[in-house]
Amino acid sequence: MKNRIRELRTERGWTQADLAARLEVSRNSVNAIENGKYDPSLPLAFSIAKLFDLPIEKIFQRD
Amino acid sequence: MTRLSARSWRLLAAIGFWLLLAAAFMIGGVAGLLLGYASAIWLAAFSLGAWRRQDEFERAAQKFSWVFGGLFGLLGSLALLPLVLQPGMLDPLLALIDHALGGMSNPAAPAIVLGAIWIVLGQLIGFLLCWVGWHVTKQ
DSSP states (O other): OEEOHHHHHHHTTOOHHHHHHHHTSOHHHHHHHHTTSOOOOHHHHHHHHHHHTSOHHHHEEOO | OOOOOHHHHHHHHHHHHHHHHHHHHHHOHHHHHHHHHHHHHHHHHHHHHHHHHSOHHHHHHHHHIIIIIHHHHHHHHHHTHHHHTSTTTTHHHHHHHHHHTTSOSOTTHHHHHHHHHHHHHHHHHHHHHHHHHHHHHTO
16 A cells, blocks of 8 residues: 655654654554555554544555 | 553563573472463563553564464474484483473473473564564565
8 A cells, every 4th residue: 555654744844753753653663654564554544644634545545 | 660662561571581481490399380480470461561562563563473473483393393303302401301390200291391392482483583574574
């Protein structure tokens, strides 16, 4: 699954560690999600969408 | 008390487990046996503490590693049995375990304990290999 998390994060000037702290996950998690190596669970995807104030489908797209 | 991270809980689980297990082997007898049980309880308690504190990414890594690493570790430990069952191969280990058990009246006790350790060790090695591999491929 593709996502725009890196783009959205850098727009806000956040590091991976900043985003990880806001989502209460590890920096490894953020890195793996950004690189498309790990698909987050639905609750985490909703948390990400809420944090960026966007609908989920604007962040995550099928490959 | 400061809130410890999942990594700290995992570290405490491993260090405490191996220290207690080493003490169990050194002391031997009934006290050693009780320490052996204490090491297992310690490991379970701190592993559960770590599990509660880690995020879903790490939980996914551990589930994957226990299923596949545990399975292949188990199969690997069974595959190596013909090799380690060669005459004399396990004698030093059996003597060490016999000493740790304080010469229990059941002559099969060291072999049973070694069998259990063999399987658990195989699964643990399989888990660790899989866990490292999972993290490397997810970066």
